[in-house]
Amino acid sequence: MRALVLALLPSLALAASPAPARRVSSLLVPMDPASEANAVQMEGYMNEALGNFSGFTVRKPEELFGLPGDPAAQSALERARKGYSESAAAFDKKEYDEAEAKVRATLKELNGAPSSMRGCSPLCESLALYAALLHLRGDVEEAKLVLIDLIAVSPTFELNPKRFSRDFIALRVQVATGRTSQLRGSATVKSRPAGARVYVDGELAGHTPVTIPALAVGKHLLRIERPGFRQFGQLMEVTPDDVEVSTELVPTASYKAYDAQLDRVASEVSRGIPQANGVAGLGKSMGLERAMVGTVKASGEGSELILGYYDLRNGKKLGSRRVVLQGDEFGQLKQEMERMVNQMVNTSEGGGEKVVRSSDPLDNRGGTEDWGAEDRGGRTRSEEKKKKKVDDPLDGVSGTEDW
Structure with a gap:
């Protein structure tokens, strides 16, 4: 009997082990040169939002495409x-x-x-x-x-x-x-493709195209990097007159293979195909199981984003959104991207959104619901399931309900 118990212990331990986290990422296809920088920025914000979910392992662009030196x-x-x-x-x-x-x-x-x-x-x-x-x-x-x-x-x-x-x-x-x-001068740094990180004297100065003001005259260390491309650098001479540095980045083999699939992927995303074989092929080649895949193109003063949440093992679309974003003048883009990711993942993974039927579209809406009720990483739903009676009458109250 003792030998039987010992033989069963490894099986019991294996059964109790947690399920492995799903490998996820965000992949946006810029549909015009003006959207290249925005696509990189949006991907970063979405990856941050995906990182809030405990069941996900986010693979960043550096891991997917590499960031080789020269x-x-x-x-x-x-x-x-x-x-x-x-x-x-x-x-x-x-x-x-x-x-x-x-x-x-x-x-x-x-x-x-x-x-x-x-x-x-x-x-x-x-x-x-x-x-x-x-x-x-x-x-x-x-x-x-x-x-x-x-x-x-x-x-x-x-x-x-x-x-x-x-x-x-x-x-x-x-x-x-x-x-x-x-004396001070400014430097404008551009790259093709745009959206590359720019470092001046070791400090992040923005993403291309970017103008860096008030630099001391003299030499500065400039480094430009974008996942999937060889890093670029030079000793930049700043003068009281404006200077400009422009470079064409050299892609890696892995990025070239990714780029070759983008036309088909962009077509499937923009047409809203529920079973996207091109998206599934992309996921297989990159070792991903879930992804936010979308297209971005310039629209007036903003950007039109068509975004889908996909199961990359079979190309099934789990959720989608089409929005026009009005820039990032007040830093609102990060919150918009985070809100979309949270809603799409929560809904697709079994959370669902509460819908109240009313003839008035603003009925029961105070305009502050998202401030106190945003479900980052599905934590609100999980906390509601485990909610117990507490003595604090203010527990779970954000202070904005009456508004």
Whole structure:
């Protein structure tokens, strides 16, 4: 009998294990160039909303398509790190001619490395070393120009007093408080396709196309990345005049395979086909079980969105919406996307929405229902099922009911 019980224990443990989470994502097809950036933004908001559901594992675009770096840029960065180390060693030995030759070569390598850089090192160190060498040989004005670049890319970079002289450190302070360092310019960054994330000096500055105002004159580290495309970077020179950077991103093989299926998928979504074989094929190729799949196109001052919630194992449409969104001037787009996702998933997964029949379409509506009753991740429904008697008379009251 004991042996029988032990033999049954693994089976019982297996039966009690929770069901695996469904792999889900959001996939929007831009129908015109003007909608490319909006599609990326909407996908991000919908993935955030899907992440509220405990039974889902959200696969982000980076996981689906990859976010590869540039091998040439990575090699240039490795050579630059080695070059800086050698030039710094020569500088410390007071072998200034050798140090200058090596740091010049290092800065040349760094021109091709920005897409692989996540901080200003070794660029900042190399600029500081080169400026110090120019200062030592008496080229003070040239040294000031290099320090302007250093201050632009990293205003808080500190010079090592054990390596650099007091006079050079004082020159850096003089440049930082001078008129030239106070000048500002703007940069407009574009990419094809649009919607790529833009990083300036390691900080997210927006999505292409974007204009970044009030940048300090001098050099800045620019990096552009979009899932499914090779990362792009460059040392961007900002002047008091407006500058523009435009690039065509290089797609990965996985993104090309995805892109080849989009025409059929867009046709099925826009026609509202209940059993979409193209959508099912897309899900199979990407390893997804559920997805928000839709199309976006410019419509007046807003965007027309046709969105479907699909079971990707068979292409069955579980829910759909067609809306016109009026931009994101006041940050309302995120709430709109979250509300649509919550309603479609809750309804399709067995929640349902309460419908009150009335001749007055506004009957029993105060206009604030969504503020206190939005069901994020299906939590409201699950909490209602487990609701117990409590002593607090205000439990479950949001304060907006009477309104």
